[in-house]
Amino acid sequence: MNNKEIEVVSKRPASKRYDYFIKKVADFEEVWGLFDEGWAILEDHNGNHLMPFWPKKEFANLCAVDEWKNYKAEPIELGDFMQEWLPSMKEDGIKPSIFWNSNDLAVLEIDTLILDLEEELKKY
Structure with missing residues (x-):
């Protein structure tokens, strides 16, 4: 990835970043999170737990700052993400936050994310 693409x-x-996430994750069959001694978790203004995910390593690394400065981008295989991670997160009451860019993010229900990924994967 070049710097211009990352910036744009x-x-x-x-x-729009969510749409990009769905397409790239389906293309490369992996999702990226930030990991140190555990996976990075955000808390929204209501105290809900959110786990951030990105479509590419470069985007995840951009968010490895401040309290996450020691975190490293780690890949998660898409099949594991859809079949194990998301159902487990749903049980634990953690919502996925998609493509945080230090300003905003897309937070959605896990069932919606799974459906969107399944729809995109049908195109392959």
């Missing part, structure tokens, strides 16, 4: 995509609105 990162500045898109959350809904």
Whole structure:
């Protein structure tokens, strides 16, 4: 990925970054999270737990700052993400936050994310 692409995509609105996420994750069959001694978790203004995910390592690394400065981008295989991670997160009451860019993010229900990924994967 070149720096220009990273900059342009990162500045898109959350809904456009979500669309990009779905397409790239389906293309490369992996999702990226930040990991140190555990996976990075956000808390929204209501105290809900959110786990951030990105479509590419480069985007995840951009968010490895401040309290996450020691975190490293780690891949998660898409099949594991859809079949194990998301159902487990749903049980634990953790919502996925998609493509945080230090400003905003797309937060959605796990069932919606799974359906969107399944629909995109049908195209392959």
